[in-house]
Amino acid sequence: MGYLAASRRRVALTNLRLCFPELSEQEREALARRVMISTGEAILEMAGAFHNQRIDLDKRLTVGGLEHLETARREGHGVMLLGMHFNSIDVGSRLLGKFFRFSVVYRPNDNPLLDHLITKGRGTWVNHSVDRNDIRQTVRLLRQGEVVWYAPDQDYGTAHAVFVPFFGVPAATITATSRIARMGKAKVIPCAHYRLPGGRYEIEFGAPLEDFPCGDDEADTARINRTIESYVRKHPEQYLWVHKRFKHQPPGQDHPYR
Structure with missing residues (x-):
């Protein structure tokens, strides 16, 4: 992956330089290598997560904090799962589907064929795949008491966004999370998923905010x-550092990827 996707490796190295200034150059290079390995593993996982039903992932799964979600649902609240772009995102959707039906908010892929394949693959485990621009549908699902996975940790531009720190670096971050939670009368529960050694996985639900x-x-x-x-720091090599998280910067700031 490091050789085949050299431009993405450079993006990852830039992100790691910005977010982990305490690391030496050698330590960042080593972490970037682990990031690219994790990204390659995610690509291989995707097909298996969508189509391989022979593997019983229940036997490979550790879950923590599920009681937070169960309590919120028992009290009649819709739940917004605060999602995060870890590389295990697709196998994570399959694992989450073992416990409850849920919907996902996503940005449609620019490639229509790839978007169709991903949406169809995830459709086995999720109720709805909602375009991130369709806030009305997301609010409706939450008010109906559903669980909706929502990840605001990518750079979607400066419209409806503010610059707030992410690892100490100004990051254009959409403000829709709080507005959707308020309109949907939902509990916001962090949800992280990690790949563990030996082909195992872990899902961690945090307490409601x-x-x-x-x-x-x-x-x-x-x-x-x-x-x-706080969740990324637990397994930083598994986060989507190949994404240009700091693509937009406040006026006067240098563009980090040039």
Whole structure:
């Protein structure tokens, strides 16, 4: 992956330089190598996660914090799963589907064929795949008491976004998380999924975010980034560092990927 996707490896190295300034150059190079290995594993996992029913992943799975989600649902709340772009995202959707039906909010892929294959593959495990621009549908599902996976940790541009720190670096982050949670009257529960040694996986549900939303979009968005960062630090090599997370910067700031 490092040789075949050299441009993405450079993006990963730039992100790691910005987010882990305490690491030496050699340590960042080693971490970037693990990132590319993890990315390659994700590509190989995707087909198996969608179509290979012979493997019983239940025997390979550890789950923590499921009681937070069960309590919220028992109390009649819709649940917004605060998703994060770890490389195990597709096998994670299959694993989550073992416990409950849920919907996902996603950005349609630019390649129509690939978008069709991904949506069809995930369709085995999810109720709805909702375009991220269709906020009304997302709110409707939450008000109906459904579980909706929503990941705001990518750079979608500066529209409806604020610059708040992510690993100490200004990151354009959409403010929709708090607005959707408020309109959907939903509990926001962090959800991370990790790949473990020996072909095992782990899903970790955090406690619902208290006093969220607080009414201040910028403060809420900064809190979302801090929450995601805390989970990324547990297994940084498995995060989607090949994405240009800091593509947009405040006026006057240098473009980090040039």
